[in-house]
Amino acid sequence: MLKEGEIRIPSGCAIAAIIDRKGKPVNGSEIIKSIALMHDRSNGLGGGFAAYGIYPEHKNDYAFHVFYDNKEARQACEEFLFKHFNIDVAERIPTKKVESINNGPDIWRYFGTANRVRMNNARLDEEEYVARSVTNVNNSIDGAYIFSCGKNMGCFKAVGYPEDVGEFYMLDKYNAYIWTAHGRFPTNTPGWWGGAHPFNILDWSIVHNGEISSYDANRRYIEQFGYKCSMQTDTEVITYLFDHLLRHHKLPIDVAADVLTAPEWDEIDRMDDERKEYFTNLRTIYSGALVNGPFSVILGSNKGLLAINDRLKLRSLTAATKGNRAYFASEESAIRIVCPNPDKVWSVSGAEPVFIPLEIEEEDE
Template identity: 50%
Template sequence: MWWQKDIAGCGIAGFIHKKGKLFSGEVIRKAIVSMEERGNGLGAGFAAYGIYPQYKDQYALHVMCTSKKALEEAEKFIKDHVEVVHQEEIPTTPLKSLPDVPYLWRYFVQVNYEKLEGTWKARADFDEDNYIVWLVMEVNKTIEGAYIFSSGKDMGTFKGVGTPAQMADFYRIEEYEGYIWIAHNRFPTNTPGWWGGAHPFTLLDWSIVHNGEISSYGINKRYLEMFGYVCTLLTDTEVVAYLLDLLLRRQKLPLRAVCSIFAPPLWDEIDWMPEDEKRLYTALRMVYGSALLNGPFAILFASHNRLVGLNDRIKLRPLVVATKDEMVFMASEESAIREICPFPDKVWAPKAGEPVVVELEATT
């Protein structure tokens, strides 16, 4: 039946306060829990910005390990290569319904030139961000059972196998306060429901939640490999996080250009554009064709100063946006927005491939 396709997807929700006002995790919890039908209890997660004001200059590495040994190895690797300012176990509340949880620790780290891994001392592309990306890739690739699943500053991801309510309870999400929140409720189909595979996916400052299946995954992955990214998390959404890192941070493309790479205009539209626009969009498709995200998707992605919502180029997944004063909400379903904002000023469904970009107005 026609509505079944929608049910067999995922649920996403997110909001931003444009003036940077902080909200407890309780708010996003309500929105995502209201879309319980969109998940199957095999994955959920949250990401928030502004949650670590006491360590806002350090990279917050969230590490997930399936064994004590993996944790020890990962910790040693981290300590050998960066300076750890503070470390602690991520506070959790054990739940009877979640018997099998990994070891979860966080490390607030900064790059210390003394500790640089040998080859990096001479590398032309050295900067702190590149080095942290290398560190994350290295741990995820080489230490079996260890995953760094969050690595930005003053932000963090909390995710795992369970329902959104279970994850919120487990990670005590209401204890964090952030000005941007995104959340995900997962109905995994293509990849095993394991903790590392839950959303959001994060690399440095970027976090992303995704509803959909990326049919272009095979080439997106191989394209990223050319630039040194290694896809280790066994799911297609990971490529979006890495593409954001490559295109926005490393290649410094404007955000809207990146959105047109992910969901480009059709050639028919490009052919009718004025000459200089036509040249630009042709070049974008020509050069970045391997980064086009093909297949159904609605994604929300965030960095410390913005929240972005984007649909695939023919809108095969739902995405609704609403505004209320300084707040902008985005979710798979309007009901999730109304759950936390009953009377929005404006509600609309963005067109296929048209990004909704909300920038933080003043960083506090």
């Protein structure tokens, strides 16, 4: 197997996604098949998936997926979780033996709701309480890492090729209305279980192909608001930027995408007055959130799927639709292997976000 640093693939990494807009189930075997076609874009140093709608029996609970390096880390983390949340279920995540995946952490999941007394005493809303609790664990308990913490969703990741990761977690036994997937070829950061994609906070999850040359500026900006970038990869900061813009600032999702991919000043100067004012305001107010470098990104959430490319479209990203389903992938072939005859296929343009909303009707409680 190639080792990190032996070869550099400028367009390496693969991303893929599937959504059924009406919330109909899509079996995990489909997203595994899609990402597996792009095997050569990975080097075995990271693969992962995010799935939405997989825990309907716990849809009102937060699902915490946790890596543990040792028993002491699990004891400390569980003590924290049981104190700050009403945990209904604590169990190991089911896995199967896969020859290429080994030396991994102990992997657990917990379902529960926020402890209202502690939350109210902290004077935080529910989502902020959960986000801060996860940040606390990941930065204060050595050997414990909460890598997924949303409702009715979960991330599954490891060091390995993505198709092996999918087999390891037995994702063909899961059905979801949204899937995202990533095959990693790290070039500047280490390949380790926590550094595999997707990255998650609450319901937001990110898979990313590219390099963020503005990482230090973005990290300094987002850490002003209580976030901690500790996962040794530039992708983590994109997740926090979206969470901050969408949850704290309540920006529409397309506006948040425009913040990250805003045009250069000379291009803004040539715009008509309305667009010039719009982008001038975005670049002025959110200067630290502008992301530079080559990238294609898919943001998953319980609201739908968002796909964006950098301004110069230096990373490939293809989209397609078929009935109520939409697909994204780094290569068109990765879409056609699961959807041979799509109704529409197109290349996602630079800095022009594509958002596919989830249109599930909420059931009466």
